Amino acid sequence: MKSYDISNPFFSNFPINPNIEWQMSRAEKYCLIHLLENLNPEYSIEIGTYKGGSLQVLSKYSKKVYSIDIDSEPKLSLENQFDNVIFKVGKSHNIIKDIVKEIESKNGKLNFILVDGDHSKDGVRKDIECILSCNLKYPLTVILHDSFNPQCRLGMKSVNYEKYKFIEHIDLDYIHGSFSPNKNYREMWGGFAIIKINPKIKKSNFKINQSQKMLFNATYWKSIHIIKDKLLFLKPLKKLLNL
Numbered sequence: 735m736k737s738y739d740i741s742n743p744f745f746s747n748f749p750i751n752p753n754i755e756w757q758m759s760r761a762e763k764y765c766l767i768h769l770l771e772n773l774n775p776e777y778s779i780e781i782g783t784y785k786g787g788s789l790q791v792l793s794k795y796s797k798k799v800y801s802i803d804i805d806s807e808p809k810l811s812l813e814n815q816f817d818n819v820i821f822k823v824g825k826s827h828n829i830i831k832d833i834v835k836e837i838e839s840k841n842g843k844l845n846f847i848l849v850d851g852d853h854s855k856d857g858v859r860k861d862i863e864c865i866l867s868c869n870l871k872y873p874l875t876v877i878l879h880d881s882f883n884p885q886c887r888l889g890m891k892s893v894n895y896e897k898y899k900f901i902e903h904i905d906l907d908y909i910h911g912s913f914s915p916n917k918n919y920r921e922m923w924g925g926f927a928i929i930k931i932n933p934k935i936k937k938s939n940f941k942i943n944q945s946q947k948m949l950f951n952a953t954y955w956k957s958i959h960i961i962k963d964k965l966l967f968l969k970p971l972k973k974l975l976n977l
């Protein structure tokens with residue numbers, strides 16, 4: 735059964751390609767389009783290409799995009815559809831630093847990153863740490879998808895942000911998420927966290943804002959995560975047994 739498309743009806747001048755699956759909610763789509771239309775990045779990086787849903791927006795509003803996926807399929811199927819996108823295949827945290835160096839060597843300005851790849855706690859933490867430890871020279875906006883998912887959120891909270899003095903603003907609930915509207919019964923997904931970086935500032939005491947912390951907590955206690963996340967330690971065993 736085809737899952738219910740929660741973005742309909744959608745009102746925008748942005749020409750969404752209906753043949754490309756885009757794994758974001760209506761609010762997230764509106765937000766991403768508006769954000770990028772206003773930021774107009776010179777260079778953007780996307781972690782998590784998948785079917786190219788978010789990439790179509792990054793491609794339209796950025797001069798050049800690097801899009802990373804651990805799977806080679808997105809590169810193979812999308813390479814001919816976007817002429818300003820360079821596709822990279824591999825684990826994001828092994829690739830990001832080289833991409834940032836490549837942009838720097840071209841005297842390019844990296845202005846936007848979308849993090850939407852590995853959704854485990856450690857995966858999210860590694861992506862953020864990798865980005866923050868790069869030589870960032872220009873104002874940069876980082877959007878992290880699925881901040882409403884408890885594991886992703888833990889990953890986002892586990893970073894020692896104090897180490898990085900150029901962070902201007904963090905909010906884990908820039909756009910808040912919801913229960914998954916489709917088959918994942920009472921799983922919490924979606925939401926955008928934002929990290930705004932400004933290399934000109936040197937700040938040491940800032941706060942990780944969680945503007946919808948109460949909503950997150952209330953939803954968590956009604957969610958499947960109170961059981962499911964406790965069983966995550968069985969994951970390696972399940973993989974071993976091929977379950």
Ligand SMILES: C[S@@+](CC[C@H](N)C(=O)[O-])C[C@H]1O[C@@H](n2cnc3c(N)ncnc32)[C@H](O)[C@@H]1O
Pocket residue numbers: 755756757758781782783784785786787788789802803804805824825826827850851852853857
């Ligand atoms: C949720 S999908 C991305 C959805 C897409 N951004 C969109 O809006 O439609 C996540 C993608 O991240 C990729 N991925 C998972 N772990 C990764 C990693 N460590 N490095 C790079 N890509 C990864 C997966 O193969 C998958 O295609």
